[in-house]
Amino acid sequence: MLEIRDLHVSIGGKEILKGIDLVVKEGEVHALMGHNGAGKSTLSNVIVGHPAYEVTQGSITFNGHDLLAMKPEERAHEGIFLSFQQPVEIPGVSMVNFMRAALNAKRKYLGLEPLAAGDFLKLMREKRKIVELDNKLTNRSVNEGFSGGERKRNEIFQMAMLEPTLSILDETDSGLDVDALRVVGEGFNKLRTPQTSAIVITHYQRLLDYIRPDVVHVLIDGRIVRTGGPELAMEIEQRGFDWLKPDS
Amino acid sequence: MLDTHSAPALNALRTQAFEDFRRQGFPSRKVERYRYTDVAAAFAPDYGVNLRGLSIPVNPYEAFRCDVPNLSTSLYFVANDRFYDTMPRGGETSIKKRPALPEGVIIDSLARVALERPELVAPYYGRLARSSKDAINALNTMLAQDGVFIYVPRHTVVPRPIQVVNILRADVPLMANRRMLIVLEEGAQLQLLVCDHTMDDHDFLATQVVEAFVGEDAHLEFHELEETHPTNHRFSNTYADLSAHSVATLGCITLSCGLTRNRTDVTLSGEDSEVNLIGAVVADGNQHADNNTLIDHRVPNCRSNELYKYVLDDSAVGAFAGRVLVREGAQKTSSRETNANLCAAPTARMYTQPMLEIYADDVKCSHGSTVGQLNDAALFYMRQRGVPEDEARLLLKFAFVGEVIDGIRLDALRDRLHYLVEKRFRGELGRCAGCGENVKCGER
Numbered sequence: 155m156l157e158i159r160d161l162h163v164s165i166g167g168k169e170i171l172k173g174i175d176l177v178v179k180e181g182e183v184h185a186l187m188g189h190n191g192a193g194k195s196t197l198s199n200v201i202v203g204h205p206a207y208e209v210t211q212g213s214i215t216f217n218g219h220d221l222l223a224m225k226p227e228e229r230a231h232e233g234i235f236l237s238f239q240q241p242v243e244i245p246g247v248s249m250v251n252f253m254r255a256a257l258n259a260k261r262k263y264l265g266l267e268p269l270a271a272g273d274f275l276k277l278m279r280e281k282r283k284i285v286e287l288d289n290k291l292t293n294r295s296v297n298e299g300f301s302g303g304e305r306k307r308n309e310i311f312q313m314a315m316l317e318p319t320l321s322i323l324d325e326t327d328s329g330l331d332v333d334a335l336r337v338v339g340e341g342f343n344k345l346r347t348p349q350t351s352a353i354v355i356t357h358y359q360r361l362l363d364y365i366r367p368d369v370v371h372v373l374i375d376g377r378i379v380r381t382g383g384p385e386l387a388m389e390i391e392q393r394g395f396d397w398l399k400p401d402s
Numbered sequence: 403m404l405d406t407h408s409a410p411a412l413n414a415l416r417t418q419a420f421e422d423f424r425r426q427g428f429p430s431r432k433v434e435r436y437r438y439t440d441v442a443a444a445f446a447p448d449y450g451v452n453l454r455g456l457s458i459p460v461n462p463y464e465a466f467r468c469d470v471p472n473l474s475t476s477l478y479f480v481a482n483d484r485f486y487d488t489m490p491r492g493g494e495t496s497i498k499k500r501p502a503l504p505e506g507v508i509i510d511s512l513a514r515v516a517l518e519r520p521e522l523v524a525p526y527y528g529r530l531a532r533s534s535k536d537a538i539n540a541l542n543t544m545l546a547q548d549g550v551f552i553y554v555p556r557h558t559v560v561p562r563p564i565q566v567v568n569i570l571r572a573d574v575p576l577m578a579n580r581r582m583l584i585v586l587e588e589g590a591q592l593q594l595l596v597c598d599h600t601m602d603d604h605d606f607l608a609t610q611v612v613e614a615f616v617g618e619d620a621h622l623e624f625h626e627l628e629e630t631h632p633t634n635h636r637f638s639n640t641y642a643d644l645s646a647h648s649v650a651t652l653g654c655i656t657l658s659c660g661l662t663r664n665r666t667d668v669t670l671s672g673e674d675s676e677v678n679l680i681g682a683v684v685a686d687g688n689q690h691a692d693n694n695t696l697i698d699h700r701v702p703n704c705r706s707n708e709l710y711k712y713v714l715d716d717s718a719v720g721a722f723a724g725r726v727l728v729r730e731g732a733q734k735t736s737s738r739e740t741n742a743n744l745c746a747a748p749t750a751r752m753y754t755q756p757m758l759e760i761y762a763d764d765v766k767c768s769h770g771s772t773v774g775q776l777n778d779a780a781l782f783y784m785r786q787r788g789v790p791e792d793e794a795r796l797l798l799k800f801a802f803v804g805e806v807i808d809g810i811r812l813d814a815l816r817d818r819l820h821y822l823v824e825k826r827f828r829g830e831l832g833r834c835a836g837c838g839e840n841v842k843c844g845e846r
């Protein structure tokens with residue numbers, strides 16, 4: 155479903171990703187690990203089309219389409235979702251209006267009628283339950299005054315609303331307390347189907363206890379230096395990354 | 403000639419106003435208050451002035467279905483510079499009869515009340531809008547024939563919002579000079595919405611002077627909504643004087659305009675009084691909107707809040723100059739002034755000048771202004787969720803202005819304005835949409 159070939163990415167003239175190859179198949183969960191500044195968020199941002207990053211070489215296709223030729227909103231409509239490492243506040247834009255705009259834009263893209271007001275609110279209610287999101291939060295402006303953990307929970311709520319086929323979770327576990335981590339992890343699993351895939355970026359094993367990865371990658375200094383099974387994550391938890399560095 | 407169709411209370415000030423105007427001339431941009439708007443250029447074309455009081459070829463009751471939905475207003479018209487009080491004849495229109503006003507409340511032609519009950523008008527007319535202080539005041543006082551007079555007697559609450567619709571309609575370029583005089587006695591309460599429309603795209607020039615006397619403990623909520631053609635020129639001066647324990651909220655929303663310059667001048671002259679000034683401008687094309695405000699804290703223990711926001715696109719020009727003056731002795735003043743602006747295009751220009759002058763030592767005051775673009779991170783976040791870029795921009799602009807609209811305490815007007823602003827940003831705003839769905843613009 156997602157195919158990244160020899161991807162080189164720069165920002166402000168500085169090369170951050172130095173030749174990434176990554177293939178995610180339907181139904182798979184890939185974990186992406188690596189120390190701070192390795193380029194994990196850069197990779198997720200490039201996949202969703204952040205305009206600040208320049209792709210200098212390589213390709214990304216999604217279900218056979220050239221992803222790099224698509225606008226961010228089109229990538230979203232095609233089924234890609236990024237749970238941001240740091241979700242922004244949007245004062246004055248209510249969660250309800252925001253979600254309605256997002257959902258109806260996707261429906262339009264798919265040739266469907268906009269959802270009727272009643273059905274939409276019903277859907278909001280159902281999806282809120284999955285991540286146990288308080289309706290006080292969905293009645294506010296997007297992320298405005300949300301705590302760090304509430305924002306992360308809100309990201310997964312939005313994922314539930316939009317039903318993406320490829321979800322990228324960029325450190326969704328950071329900022330979550332133990333209970334919230336369980337709710338979010340279990341919520342994510344409820345949303346999984348044999349057709350949905352995910353890239354889960356994390357520094358810790360704890361989220362992977364809920365979301366079992368099929369493949370684990372280690373990204374160091376803009377390159378994937380090691381790919382393995384779930385046991386690789388366990389090993390990193392024990393030993394850190396230094397033993398994986400190319401020159402060690 | 404100027405006197406024939408007016409009233410002695412209005413005529414009494416004309417000679418002095420003429421002298422004052424001759425002395426001052428049109429203000430040049432060297433006059434600080436008029437720095438951002440070229441007044442003389444706006445007055446340069448030849449405008450017709452309707453001094454004979456000829457009735458204009460429009461029946462506003464037929465042309466407008468003026469009703470902000472759910473806000474069951476009592477509706478009044480000012481056609482060009484005259485109070486329009488020919489009520490619709492039975493059966494011809496669906497206009498509802500105005501509900502009866504509480505006893506003693508007057509909403510009527512200024513000239514008529516000045517003629518019939520001069521004791522209600524003479525003590526107030528021209529007392530705040532001094533012609534010696536400002537050339538537009540002088541010009542308007544010299545020429546104004548009529549306008550609206552609103553009087554709410556002691557401890558009387560007007561239960562329904564009052565809506566006044568100004569319409570400009572002519573077959574030639576026209577200058578109209580209109581007045582509004584509002585007197586709220588002790589404990590009186592009034593909610594007033596004034597909509598400003600043009601019905602053709604002739605060159606219009608309207609001067610307007612509003613004087614509001616807010617008595618002790620009185621409450622005034624007064625909002626102006628401008629939706630005019632790009633060929634309109636508007637010079638509006640609003641004066642309010644607040645007595646002790648009174649509260650006034652004055653809103654000025656410019657949804658579409660040609661060249662607009664609004665002066666709002668508020669004097670807090672009684673202790674424990676409070677004024678809220680709110681303003682929003684949405685301008686694009688070559689529109690020009692200049693708001694110039696003064697809040698004068700003369701006595702202790704008063705509060706003022708001011709929030710103006712502009713969204714400018716294309717080659718629009720916006721100006722905001724807000725002066726807050728805290729006089730010696732006005733201790734325990736609390737004042738907050740904010741002007742925030744969005745320039746959606748690099749060719750749009752915004753001039754902002756908040757000014758705080760404090761001559762008392764025990765006060766809490768803040769002021770600030772910002773000019774920025776849309777938040778890129780927010781824009782990208784929304785696009786990632788699938789909201790198309792145009793729509794995301796729109797939602798952000800709409801949210802930006804929304805903060806001002808949320809300051810309006812007239813619920814139905816607030817809801818209506820949210821709707822209108824959204825339509826405005828979508829470019830779907832009919833010229834007269836402020837007054838309802840069924841309006842046919844430019845209808846003769």
Ligand SMILES: Nc1ncnc2c1ncn2[C@@H]1O[C@H](COP(=O)(O)OP(=O)(O)OP(=O)(O)O)[C@@H](O)[C@H]1O
Pocket residue numbers: 165166170188189190191192193194195196197206239
């Ligand atoms: N806008 C930017 N301008 C300059 N450098 C940037 C920018 N964004 C990212 N970088 C740099 O790119 C490198 C990779 O950053 P990235 O955010 O992808 O790391 P990460 O692997 O997600 O780290 P973390 O685990 O801390 O989230 C870092 O050195 C960072 O400083």
Ligand SMILES: [Mg+2]
Pocket residue numbers: 194195196239324
């Ligand atoms: Mg990161």
